[in-house]
Amino acid sequence: MKTNIITSIDLGSSVVRCVVADVFEDGEQIRILGVGVAQSRGMRRGAVVDVNDAADSIAEAVEKAEQMSGESVKGAIVSIGGAGISVTESQGVIAISRADGEVNEDDVVRVIEAAQAVSIPTNNEIIHVIPRSFRLDDQKDIKEPIGLRGVRLEVNAVIVEAPSAHVKNLTNAMERADVSITDFIIEPLAAAESTLTKKQKELGVVLVNLGASTTSIAVYEEGELFHTAVLPVGSDFITHDIAIGLRTEIDIAEKIKFEYGSADMESVNKKDLIDLSHIDESETEPVYHYHVLEIIQARLDEIFDLVVKELESIGKDQLLPAGAVLTGGGAHMPHIVEFAKDKLRLPVTIGQPANLLGVVDHVDDSSYATVIGLILWAVENDNTQSFIGSGSAITTIGSGVKEIGTKVRDIFNKFLP
Ligand SMILES: Nc1ncnc2c1ncn2[C@@H]1O[C@H](COP(=O)(O)OP(=O)(O)O)[C@@H](O)[C@H]1O
Ligand SMILES: [Mg+2]
Numbered sequence: 001m002k003t004n005i006i007t008s009i010d011l012g013s014s015v016v017r018c019v020v021a022d023v024f025e026d027g028e029q030i031r032i033l034g035v036g037v038a039q040s041r042g043m044r045r046g047a048v049v050d051v052n053d054a055a056d057s058i059a060e061a062v063e064k065a066e067q068m069s070g071e072s073v074k075g076a077i078v079s080i081g082g083a084g085i086s087v088t089e090s091q092g093v094i095a096i097s098r099a100d101g102e103v104n105e106d107d108v109v110r111v112i113e114a115a116q117a118v119s120i121p122t123n124n125e126i127i128h129v130i131p132r133s134f135r136l137d138d139q140k141d142i143k144e145p146i147g148l149r150g151v152r153l154e155v156n157a158v159i160v161e162a163p164s165a166h167v168k169n170l171t172n173a174m175e176r177a178d179v180s181i182t183d184f185i186i187e188p189l190a191a192a193e194s195t196l197t198k199k200q201k202e203l204g205v206v207l208v209n210l211g212a213s214t215t216s217i218a219v220y221e222e223g224e225l226f227h228t229a230v231l232p233v234g235s236d237f238i239t240h241d242i243a244i245g246l247r248t249e250i251d252i253a254e255k256i257k258f259e260y261g262s263a264d265m266e267s268v269n270k271k272d273l274i275d276l277s278h279i280d281e282s283e284t285e286p287v288y289h290y291h292v293l294e295i296i297q298a299r300l301d302e303i304f305d306l307v308v309k310e311l312e313s314i315g316k317d318q319l320l321p322a323g324a325v326l327t328g329g330g331a332h333m334p335h336i337v338e339f340a341k342d343k344l345r346l347p348v349t350i351g352q353p354a355n356l357l358g359v360v361d362h363v364d365d366s367s368y369a370t371v372i373g374l375i376l377w378a379v380e381n382d383n384t385q386s387f388i389g390s391g392s393a394i395t396t397i398g399s400g401v402k403e404i405g406t407k408v409r410d411i412f413n414k415f416l417p
Helices: 051-069 105-116 164-176 187-195 198-203 236-246 250-260 289-313 336-344 366-382 398-414
Strands: 003-011 015-024 030-039 075-080 086-095 124-136 139-142 152-163 180-186 205-210 215-221 224-231 324-327 348-350
Touching: 003 051, 003 164, 003 366, 015 051, 015 366, 030 051, 030 366, 051 164, 075 164, 075 187, 075 366, 086 105, 086 224, 105 124, 105 152, 124 164, 124 180, 124 224, 152 164, 152 180, 152 224, 164 180, 180 187, 180 366, 187 205, 187 215, 187 224, 187 324, 187 366, 198 205, 198 215, 205 289, 205 336, 215 289, 224 289, 236 250, 236 289, 250 289, 289 336, 324 336, 324 366, 336 348
Parallel strands: 003 075, 075 180, 205 324, 324 348
Antiparallel strands: 003 015, 015 030, 086 152, 124 139, 124 152, 205 215, 215 224
């Protein structure tokens, strides 16, 4: 069977991950051929702040993935994160073009385009336009309007924007690393792609990606994206707090977090002491394990309070039946699931990419949710090319158009024999 090579790059604040995958023609099976990981430099709060440094770390990750896969990487689908990502709801209205009033694909593309014609502040760029539901004359909440008849078609869509500076710096860094960008996807949406099921999205679910310097969320309901946000606090803050609290260097604090960290303060005795001299010779003073957990808990409290606040702001606090799915490196903290359940008052699980072939021992991990989600997103959208021609009047950067493409294809497929 013919296969396609797809590359994805997830430029996180602490780690750059590059995956080269082989996708069988039907899009059903994905084989991981190569994985490259590098420490990321030149990033702050999920955004590129030093183009050269970021480019170097991208190039390093890409080179490693090339070596493992034996493929040469030219282009990649890329995640975009960073505080400043925002969501607006928008409506579009058009008149059906056909004389008999039957809605066709073109109408759907046009109405989504109309929804996109909202005034975006000049320092922002549209990344995704995601239709939630359509209305045809008096008929509301239509998921698939194609083939129905009417006069006036309306769409309710979610528009996801990112600061233009983010997009520009990321583009420049990729260019310097000599990799062209085939598409941009907002980080939590990519992570959701590899970890959430259709059923969860249908019921109502929140993805919480615990990254190094940001925590990003994506809320789904009735199968569609409802909200997304990037909160400016992440798991590296825990490390910084430990460094300050114990007066140690950052590297040592990170090791303490990995070795002794836990989100459950009950898991240790108040009097338990830990000896850090095996981590670093200079650490001669024993410390209370409980104190380390207090530091961790205080920061986790803050992170999850922000998530709750965000859910409250959209009226979804404690109202998502499929609960929360945690991804990102921060999800490795022991007892984080119980902690999150308690804070969010929802069922909680850890999300891991599944059902992959190839060198999967590297990627079946919550830290790889985003980079694998990007591959899945690319697979979905390659199939849409024939439906959204290059003559399409939609001119936002890649993924907005592609998302429309996906929808149109989904809708279209329903009506094919
Ligand atoms: N086993 C672990 N225990 C606690 N924290 C962890 C563990 N593994 C990774 N982390 C933390 O996860 C964060 C990195 O997560 P990741 O999703 O890779 O970040 P990003 O994509 O923002 O670079 C860091 O703060 C790191 O310390
Ligand atoms: Mg990340």
